[in-house]
Structures are given as C-alpha cells and as structure tokens.
Amino acid sequence: MLSLATRLSRLLAAVSAAALVSGCGALADEGEGDGREVVASFYPLAWVTERVAGDDWKVTNLTTPGGEPHDLELGIGATADVANADLVVYLAGFQPAVDEAVGTTAEGATLNAADVVDLQPVADHSEEGHGEEQSHADDDESGHADEGDDDHSHGDEDPHFWLDPLQMAALGDGVADQLAELDPENADTYRENAEALAGDLARLDQGYTEALADCQRDLVVVSHDAFGYLTRYGLHFEPINGLSPDAEPTPATLAELADVIEDEGVTTVFSERLASPAMAETLASDLDVATGVLDPIEGLTDETADQDYLSLMQGNLRALQGANGC
Numbered sequence: 001m002l003s004l005a006t007r008l009s010r011l012l013a014a015v016s017a018a019a020l021v022s023g024c025g026a027l028a029d030e031g032e033g034d035g036r037e038v039v040a041s042f043y044p045l046a047w048v049t050e051r052v053a054g055d056d057w058k059v060t061n062l063t064t065p066g067g068e069p070h071d072l073e074l075g076i077g078a079t080a081d082v083a084n085a086d087l088v089v090y091l092a093g094f095q096p097a098v099d100e101a102v103g104t105t106a107e108g109a110t111l112n113a114a115d116v117v118d119l120q121p122v123a124d125h126s127e128e129g130h131g132e133e134q135s136h137a138d139d140d141e142s143g144h145a146d147e148g149d150d151d152h153s154h155g156d157e158d159p160h161f162w163l164d165p166l167q168m169a170a171l172g173d174g175v176a177d178q179l180a181e182l183d184p185e186n187a188d189t190y191r192e193n194a195e196a197l198a199g200d201l202a203r204l205d206q207g208y209t210e211a212l213a214d215c216q217r218d219l220v221v222v223s224h225d226a227f228g229y230l231t232r233y234g235l236h237f238e239p240i241n242g243l244s245p246d247a248e249p250t251p252a253t254l255a256e257l258a259d260v261i262e263d264e265g266v267t268t269v270f271s272e273r274l275a276s277p278a279m280a281e282t283l284a285s286d287l288d289v290a291t292g293v294l295d296p297i298e299g300l301t302d303e304t305a306d307q308d309y310l311s312l313m314q315g316n317l318r319a320l321q322g323a324n325g326c
Helices: 004-029 043-053 076-084 096-104 148-152 165-182 184-211 228-233 251-264 278-287 309-324
Strands: 036-040 057-061 087-090 109-112 219-222 236-239 268-272 290-294
Touching: 036 043, 036 076, 043 057, 043 087, 043 165, 043 184, 043 309, 076 096, 087 096, 087 165, 109 165, 165 184, 184 228, 184 309, 219 251, 219 278, 219 309, 228 236, 251 278, 268 278, 268 309, 278 290, 290 309
Parallel strands: 036 057, 036 087, 087 109, 219 236, 219 268, 268 290
Antiparallel strands: none
C-alpha cells in the first residue's frame, strides 16, 4: 500500500496538471462563445458563417491567411477540428483534403455549399479552349487523373460562386437553416442575421450593376479563370490560365490573347493575390499595357488582413471601373 505522503504527492501532481490544462483551455476559449463550433474550409465560407452564426459560435477557417485554398493539406489538428465540429461548411470538389476529411472523420452536420448555391458552367472562351481547365480527369487518357494540375480540376462547373454577391446570400440562407436545425431555440436569430447579410450583399450587387452599366470596354484579361460569375454585370473575361492558377498557358494561347488585347483596346492585364503575377506582368510588358490586381477573395493575406469580403469586392469594382473606362 502506498504511503500517505506518496498518495498526497500524486494527488497534488494530478490537481496541478488538471489546473494547467483547464487554464490553457480557458485562455483558448476566451471570447469564443459557449463551445459550439463550426469549421469552414476557406475564407468566403467562413465569412458568411461568422455573419450568420454570430458571437455564440466559434468559427474556424481551415485555410490560413496567405494560403492557397486549392493546395490545402490538413494536419492532425485541422483533421481533429473537422471531426469534432458541430457543423462543417465546405465546397465539395474544391479542396480534396477537406472532402476526404469530411467523408472519413466528420461526426457532426455538414453543409456542402454546392447544395445551396447555383454553380454555373465553366465558360468556354474560345475554340482553342484556353479559358477552360487545361486538364480534366474525365478526359485524361493517360490515366494520371490524380497528378499535377488535375488536383485542381472542377469538372464542368465553376466553383468560384462567391464572386457573385447574390450567391453568397443564398449560402447565408443555407447556413442559417443548418444552424437552426442544430439550435432551434435560436433559429430566429440565425435567420435575422442571414437577412441582414443579404441586405449588405444586395447593396453590393446594386453597386456593381450601376457602376459597370456604362463602360468603354467590357473585356477583362485576368491571370486565371476565377471571375466568371462577374459576367452577370456585362463583363467578359479572358483568362491567361484555366481554372487552376498553376496551369501553364500554351504559346498559342498567349498569341491569341495578345491579338485580343490589341484588337479590343484593353488597357490592363490583371494578376491576382495568392498567385504569381509573373505571366500577367510579362504579357502586359510585351504589349505595353498596364497591370492591375483583382482579388479572387479565396483568402486573406498580410496585405488584406484588415479587410473583409465586402471591402475586397469594392476594391475589385474600383479596379474594373478604372481599367474599363466606366
């Protein structure tokens, strides 16, 4: 039998360890609500979820600021977050690592954004197809569907719905409905939050509609095919790359784009945050036109850490107005 001194020593050690764990937990959870947790797979989904859920829910964004969402890999901690979350909000097909974690470890509710928004078809920009994804798993006869840029293949649908404010409002309604199922007592609050969000997004949509209604040019050359949802404002986009920001354009693609830029009087070639500007800058330099930046709003960076979806969309609008003479 253990002596009284030994038992007291072990008890004191156990109490001290418990206090340490409890103290760390209290610090980590401070200001994070009452323990209800949502995981969102990348920034636009996290922003909508935070707006709808309010302060009583902790919302974790799996994609860290400055990270490319397509390339996300989940470590042990992030995988545990997915497993333990009351709700996971994600976009199936956009981040393979998240899809796998949702399918194998998620124990709570899940919301695939594609189930509550209307994804539009991938645009075919020319007969050469330089605006299409340059590698499609379904068409790859070499059997390498899981290698290289095929990790970024999105099939026949354009995933970048968040560039359309009205689609973001639809996501907000979907999040509100899901939270209402999990927490019926506060269902009215979630739907009121979604309604307020929809109001902000409707005003943003109206601003785009009015600001882009009368432009000297409607053609926009961008680094990759992330902006197709903005065509509803009368714009047309010609991407250097396809849906993947890492795709390499062919010489024929670049020659065709050069002809288009000259023929249409395009003044600006846009690069974007979270991707290399080298190709856009080279093309612009060769043609003696300006360069600019459009943000696909897939995530925040050090440069945009103090902004949010609404301010980033407003920044894109100002850039489009300047480039197109609106």
